[in-house]
Amino acid sequence: MNAAQAAPAEPSQDAALVAALFAVDPAGLGGVALRASADPGRDQWLALVKALLPAGVPLRRIPLHISDSALLGGLDLAATLQAGRPVSQRGVLAQADGGVVMLAMAERLSAATAARLAAVLDCGEVLLERDGLALRQPARLGMVALDEGQEDEEQLPAALLDRLAFHLHLQSGIPDSSVYWSRADIEAARLRLPNTGIDAQIVQALCATAQALGVASLRAPLLALRVARTAAALVGEAIASADHATLAARLVLAPRATRLPPPPPPPPDTPPEDADDSTQAPDDMSEPEPPQDASPEPEAGSEGYQALAETVLAATQAAVPAGLLAALQVGQASRARAQTAGRAGAVRKNQNRGRPIGARRGEPRQGARLNVLETLRAAAPWQTLRRRTRAEPSFARPALVGGPRIEVRRDDFHVTKFKQNSQTTTIFVVDASGSSALNRLAEAKGAVELLLADCYVRRDQVAVIAFRDKQAELLLPPTRSLPRAKRSLAGLPGGGGTPLASGLDAALTLAQQVQRRGDTPVIVLLTDGRGNIARSGAPGRVQANADAIEAARQIKNAGLTALLLDTSPQAQAMAQTLAQAMGAHYLPLPHAGARQLSQAVKAATGASQHGY
């Protein structure tokens, strides 16, 4: 059970209210992260937004794997060829200026696309430096991020989430809220908004509430402030007051809460009517209830901001998702996971599938895409010459009259280079010492061969490092060649001491090389964990173990996926410690055959890719 599922359904009134507030000021409020499955409820909500937005406002949908040229703009192919000079084309974002874009399957949005969207939200314009064009185009817009994520990990990129005022979790159908607001109301509110003031104490109250709920980003209180102002404009009030602040805090701050505030200490000099309030607060906390409109309401003007802050906090707290506490108790684990996911982003960055990374001369065949701009660039210098040759008739070619404006020849063709899918390179680190019996080696060899066969299909690579006697040796550099692997593995000798640390060091070095190439390394260590040769090459169990643990920590610090297969007859404490230091999955496999081994590895590498 995760927090998202445990959260109570957003009161449908809130959903309608969010739609109305968003429609008033899409660009100012950033947008709505709408977590809902693709069901009629969601369609209804979207229809509501559409119905509330003023007529003629652009609405665009952004597919998940949109290309940069479609998103930001670029060269218009057809128009350029027709006109004989470069003609630019606006991207979806610039087209949606003044309106709203919808992001489909936003939970799978790449960090790269999210950063582009975030930049547009921040600046209100698209900065285009592409295809020989340098343009600044206005793009003041709001976003509706359609998030169909099921798990907690499946979430919008944090950079985007931070900039969207509303995080709405839609679970049940919503009532037809045209009863509450009409398009005319929204248009009136839009006119009022610029002149809507704000009570000075509200800033403080919202900031205090955000802090009490552990909301670090300063965008959150700022967005809440704008929501308060928008709410006031919506109901036609000239100044946003405590009610609007409470509402804003509930809609903007509560879903972002990372902790519940400590119980407020009984204030020493509180006016009597506030004493009631503070005795109520602890009750509220132990059992979060749905928001009540009946919360006591001090006159903010006279009581000072503290009273206001308390009211806002109490109301907001009640709206904090009920799953939060449970999630926080499971706690650090999930946070740690979130962090590794973030670190994986570094690797993922290189995986950006299908992101163009430049162009090269070549023909558009076998799926290669013609890069029009580079092709035209290549053709451009020759135009005068070609026109001249065209004008002079020859045997082979009669003179053409009114030929194409631009003559492009085969030699000019350029195709776009795309970044390939990131591959997984499995690095086997095999303990070939005397303590690991020779048959371990045979099994490892078998597993490597099985994996290699599989890799032909998946285009993945395998490398083998063996360590024995005094040092580690790279037996098989990353390859997907089966014959080569078999050859180099055949000559693997066994016996001697166990230089565990050297083996791990070699694995780390290789893994980092693999990473630099943009691929994802997975380390599979087969050992009983009983090292007896230190890094220096000197024998001695104590120093050897200390060195091994240090090397293992280095692997963990590098954020690498690792798997430790304990090959000893009984599970070894040292191997477990080592796995822990390495941040590796630990699998005792006393009698693993080659087939089981390869299955375990496949499961581990599968897990590392699943994170994507």
Added chain:
Amino acid sequence: MTFPFSAIVGQDEMKLAMLVCAVDSSIGGVLVFGDRGTGKSTAVRALAGLLPKMRAVVGCRYACDPAKAGGGCDSCAGLRSGSGGRLRSHLIPVPVVDLPLGATEDRVVGALDLERALTQGVKAFEPGLLARANRGFLYIDEVNLLEDHLVDLLIDVAASGENVVEREGLSVRHPARFVLVGSGNPEEGELRPQLLDRFGLSVEVRTPEDLAARVEVVRRRDAYEQDPAGFVLQWQREENRTRKRILLGRSRLSQVEVPQPARERASQLCMALGTDGLRGDLTLMRTARALAALQGDSCVADSHLRQAAAPSLRHRLRRNPLDDAGSTVRVQRALTELMGSA
């Protein structure tokens, strides 16, 4: 109209690092890494409004300095031969150029001017962002998400100060000396060590914990959004003062004395921390000197080294698996060992 630099609440280390780079551009730039919503990009964009204007050759595509327009720039050479050896100059705002994500290589390095090639049949070079950023600032938001092939370009140009274009039959080289400013969130991934090294300074920003500061940030931001022109006007005096500080710092810079013991201490510190190469050493010295100039001191003292150490060295440390402490802590520890506690 950008948010005024002087109106940024707190974030002293970041602001100081930017001012130091404005005083001495040879320091090489700032990398700002930190939490979301801390105003990283606001600060960089605000810097653009703060920088004093600079003198440039009229008509030069790379905005060369008239005092140094001797060699290397084809554009200036062309102008010179056209006007009988005399170049006119004018004051222009210091360029602060955004390198947006999604920029293509041809726009970054410059390429054949397609329009002129197609319509007039002329082979002309259209300068890119690197040319525009010459003598100014090149800003990359979310620098850790920049495509690898663009990073490669930057690493090369940032070190050589010259952009060499060999494409589409063009062969152009032009000056491209800029202060590299990057910002990003460490959760999105790390930077290659080579690129890290190109940033002279690195600062870590955190959201302020103090309620009063947080309130002030939100309040000023809100005031700015409600009435940008009025807000900027209100901060104009403060902006002018900061600008004057930069100018004063620049004029003092060459007179700041760097005594031998300070040089030795800087080297000792770098050795104690095991920073790679000499760039750390050099940056530390330059930063300490610029700090002294900015603060009106005539001589680099320990206090300047102390202040300069963390920003100039923290991104140059090797990872130490036995030491979980952050690099800032390690720099502070080395400082304390060397100079005693402050």
